[in-house]
Amino acid sequence: MSPGPGLHRTVLPKSFFASGANCGVRRYRPDLGIITSEKEAVTVATYTTNECQAAPLIYCRELLPSRRIRAVVTNSGQANAATGELGLQRNFAMAEAAARSLGVETSQVLTASTGVIGHQIEIDKIVQAMPELIARSTNVAENFALSILTTDLVPKAVTTVVRLSQGEVRITGICKGSGMIHPNMATMLGYLLTDLQIEPELAQSLLREAVDQSFNMISVDGDCSTNDITFFMANGASGVALKDEEDYCKFKDALFEVARFLAQAIAADGEGATKLIEVTIRGAPDLELARRAARGVTLSPLIKSAIHGANPNWGRILARLGAEKVPASCLQKTVISLQSVAVFADGSPLEFDRRCLHDQLKQSKVQIDIDLASGKEEAVAWGCDLSKQYIDINTEYS
Template sequence: MLEETKQLIDSEMTILNEGDVASPQGFVAGGLHVGLRREKNDFGWLYSSVPANCAAVYTQNAFKAAPLQVTEASINLEHKLSAVVINSAIANACTGERGLEDAKQTQNWVASKLHIPEHEIAVASTGLIGEFLPMDKISFGVDNINIYNESQSENFNEAILTTDTNTKHIAVEVEIDNKIVTVGGTCKGSGMIHPNMATMLGFMTTDANVGVDDLNYLLKGSVDDTFNMITVDGDTSTNDMVILLANGESKSTMLTQSHPDWEKFANAVKYVSEYLAKSIARDGEGATKLIKAHVTGAQTKEQNNIIAKTIVGSSLVKTAVHGCDPNFGRIAASIGYGDQTVNPSDINVWLCGHLLVKNGMINEYDELDLKAKMEQDTIDIHAVVGDTEHQSTAYGCDLSYDYVKINALYRT
C-alpha cells in the first residue's frame, strides 16, 4: 500500500491522498513485469483475506472479451470474489475458444496458487485486441503472486495501464457506527473510452459489511453517474469492466439502504467512482484539457445525461477547446442533435463563466478574456436547456494532434 496522507473533505469524509484499491482492511495488491510490455509492470493481482461480496458491470460491446465472459460467469455463481488477476498489453479479445480457455486456465493456476475456488477469481485483460496471450508469461506471473507484502500496491496501479500517462487511484474514510470504513479504488483508461455498462477497467474495494443486493444497487447508481458519463473518443471497448468488492473486515455492522449512515457510505463510493472517472477523462490520449459539461433542465434525466455526454463527446467541441476557440455554435449544435426535442429559445450556455448563448442566440462577451480563460486545464461548460430540476455532469477531454499520432502507431 502506498504511504498515505489524510485530507479532510468535510465533517464526514477524509481522503487518503495516496490511497488505492489496497487501502481498505483485508486487501492486498501487487504487480510485476512478466514480459508482455517492454519494461513496465504488466501483470497484477488484488487479493482479499476473506471472500468479498461482489458487484460488477461490464461492457455492452457485442465483442465482449474472453476474460469478461469468464469473470461474469464466475461472479454469477455466488457473487463473491477472493482475488482478481489482470494483465496489460494484450486484451484477449476476439480470440474465440482459445481465449476463453486461456482465461479459464489463468483462473485454474491462481486457484492452485492461492488455494481458493476458481469461481472466486476474476480475470481481466487490457491492451491489443486480436492477439493470444503468451501463457508461459501469464504462468510466470501467477507463480510470483505475493499476498503477504502489503506495500506493493503501486505495482498493481502501474501493471494495469496501457497508453495511460499516469496511475489513477484514491481512497477515502468515513466513520460508521464508531468504526472507520474505507473505500478505495484504482482504474485505468486513456483511449477507447465511451463506457456504457474502454479499454477501461475500474476496481473498487471497501472493508464495509454490505450485502450483494445493496452492493449491486450502489455500484449501478455510481457507475451511471460517473464512469458512464465520461468519453474520450466515442469508442466503447471490448474489455470495459468495473468491480466493487466488500469484505466486511472493518467489522462494522451490516450496511443496508435503511441504515442511518447509508448515504454517508454511498457518498464515499460515489466520490471514489467520480474521482477515478474524471482521472480517465483528464488522461485521454493526447489530452491537454479536461472538459466538464453540466446540464440542467431537460425533460427527463436520461435526456439530460445524453446532452451532457454529447457535448463533451463532440469532436468539434473537443477540437475547439484544444485550440482555445470559443466557438459557441459547436456547443449549441451538439445540444441540438443530442436531444432533438429541446426548444432552442430555452437554451442558455456558459463557457468558462461567460454567457455565450442566451435564449438560443449568441450573446456578447469579451472574447480576449474568454480565450485567456480557455488556456486553463479544466474547461467548464454549463448549459440550461429547460426548466426541470434534472441535472447531469459529463467529463471529456480535448482532441489533440497527439491523439491521432498515438492511435495511428498503436500496433507499432
Template sequence: MKIIQDGNVTSAKGFLAAGVKAGIKASGNYDMALIYSETPAVAAGAFTRNAVRAAPVMLSELHVKSDNVQAIIVNSGNANACTGDEGYRNAENMCKLVAGRLDLAQDAVLVASTGIIGVQLPMEKINVGIGHVVDKLSQDGTIATKAIMTTDLTEKNIAVELEIQGKTVTIGGIAKGSGMIHPNMGTMLGFITTDIAIEKSLLQRIFLESVDESYNMVSVDGDVSTNDTAIILANGLAGNDVITSEKDEGYDAFVKALRFVNQTLAKKIAEDGEGATKLIETNVFGAKTVEDARKVAKSVIGSSLVKTAIFGGDANWGRILCAVGYSSADLIVNKIEIFVKGGDAKIQIVANGAGIAFDEALLAQIFSAKQVEIEIYLHNGEAVATAWGCDLSYDYVKINADYRT
C-alpha cells in the same frame, strides 16, 4: 469523509495487492496485477455493453455472481479480445492458476485484461507471472496501480475513510483509461475495494448506479471497448452491522463516498485521455429526464469539433449548441442558455437558444485554462447530469495512428 493520502486498493482492511513484469508488454513495463482479500468478499461488477465481449469480461460476469470472491487478476498489454474459444480457455486458466496458488475456488477469482485485440495471451509468461505476483502480495498497492496501465500517463488511485455506525469504513480504488473511453465505459478498468459489511444485491445496485454517474459519463474518443470492467469487492472487515437496505444507518454516507471515489477516478481518466491537454466538464441542468440530461452532457463532451475548438483555445461556442441539438434529448431550443468557466472567469455565451455578445478575449482565455467547465441550462425540467472529457489534440492522432508499433 477523509481522503487518505496516496490511498488505493490496499487501503481498506484485509486487502493486499501486487504487480509484476510478466513480459506481456513489449516495453517490458509492469503488466500484471493481483488484488486479494484475506477473507471472502461480496462482489459486484459493471461490464462493457459492446456486443463483442472479450473473454475475461464473459468469464468475470459469471464469477462475480459467486458469494465468496477473493481475488482479481489483471493483465495489461493484451486484451484477450476476439480470441475465440482458445481465448476463453486462457481466461479460465488465469483464474484457475490464481485459485490454485491461493487455495480458492475458481469462481472466487475475477479476471480483467486490456491491451491489443485479437492476439492470444502468452500463457507461459502468464503462468510464470502469476506465480510471482502471488508471492509479492503485500499491503503496498502502488505497483498494482502501475501494472494495469497501458497508454496512461498518470496513475489513477484514490481512497477515502468515513465513519459508519461508529466504525471506520474505507473505500479505495485504482483505474486505467486513456484511449477508447466513451459513455458506456470505453477500455477502462476500475477496481474498488472496501471493508464495509453490505448485502450483495444491494451492493450491486449501488455500484451500477454509481458507475452510471461516473465511468459511464466519461468520453475520450467515442469508441466503446470490448473489455471495460469495473468491479467492487466488499469484505466486511470494518465490523459494521451488515447494511441490507437504504434505511440502514450509514447507507447514504457510503453511497456518497463511493460516488466520490468513482467520480474521482472517472475524472482522472478523462484528464489523462490520449493526447489530452485539458479536462472538460459539462454540467447540464433543467433537463426533462435524467436520461436526457446525460444525452446532452455526453453529446457535448463527445463532439470532435467542441474538443478541437477547446484544444485550440478557439471561442467557437456555436459548436457546443450544435452538439446539444443533435443529442436527441427533448429540447426547447429557444430556452437554452450556455455558460463557460475556466480559471476564475465565467461568462454566458448563449441565451434563448442563440449566441449573445460576449468578450471574445475573455472566452479565449477561459478555453485556454487547464480545466474548462461548460454549463448548459435547458429550462425544460429538473434533471441534471455531469460528464467529463478532454480536448482532441495532435497527439491523440499520433498515439492511435501507430498504436501497435
C-alpha cells in the same frame, strides 16, 4: 489531478492486498497485477455494452455475483478479445494459476485483460510469474495500478475513509483508461474495494448507480471497448455494516465520490489530452435528456477541437444540443456559459470579451455550463480535448 476533499492515496481496506510485476510480456513496464482478499468477498460487476466481449468478461459473467471471491488477476498488453476457444482456455489457466498459488478454488478468482484486440495472452509467462507476484503483495495500491496501464500516462488510485455508526470503513478505487473511452463502460478497468459488510443485491445496486453517474458519463473518443469491467468487492473485514439510512447515505456518497474522481482522472488522461472538459446540464425536463445532452457535448470532435484551440465557438455546442434531440422549445430558453462566461441566451448570442475568454479556455480544466431552463433535472459529463497527439498515438498502437 489531486484527490478531492476526504480522498487520499492509497492504503487498501482491511484484509485486501495488491501487487504488480513484469512477467515479460512488455519490455519495460509492469504487465501483470493481482488484488487479493484474505476473507471471501461479496463481489459484483458491471460490463461493457459492446456485443463483442473478451474472454475475461465471458468468464466473470458466469461467476458473478458471488459471496466467495478471493482475487482478481489482470494482465496488460494483450486484450484476449476475439481470440476464440483458445482465448477462453488461456483465461481460465490464468485464473487457475492464481488460485493454485493462493490455495483457493479457481472459481474464487476473477480475471481481466487490457491491450491489443486479437492477441492471445502469453500464458506461460503469466503462470511462471504468478507465485512471485503474489508473494510481493502489500496493502497499498500503486504497483497494481501501474501494472494495468496501456496508453495511460498516469496510474489512477484513491482511498477514502467513511465514519459510520458502528465504526470506520475504507473504500479504495483503482482504474485504468485513456483511449477507446465512451459512455456505457468503455476501455476501462475499474476496481472498487471496501471492508464493509454488505449483501450482493445492495452492492450491485450501488455499483450500477455509481457507474451510471461516473464511468458512464465520460468520453474520450467515442469508441466502445470489448474488455471493460468494473468490480465492486466487499470483504466485511471491518466488521461494520450499514445499520440505518444515515449510514447508507454516507457510504453511498463516499462510493460515488471515489467513482467520480476516477472518471475525471480517466478523462483528464485521455490519449493526447491537454484539457479536462466538464459539461453540466441544468434545468432539463428529464434525467435521460440531461445525460444524453451532456455526453453528446463531450463526444463532439468539433467541440473537442475548439476547446483544444481555446476557441469559444458556442455555435458547435448549440448545434450538438439540437443533434441530441433537445427540443427547440428548450433551446430557445437555453443559456450556454464557458468558464462561467455567458455566451448565448434566449435564442441569441451575447456580447463577451472574446480575447479574455480565449485566455481562460487555455486552462487545464474547461467548464461548459448549459441551463435548459425547462425543468429540474441535471447531469454532469466529462471528456477531453482532441489534439494531433491522439492521432499519433492511435496510428502507432498495435
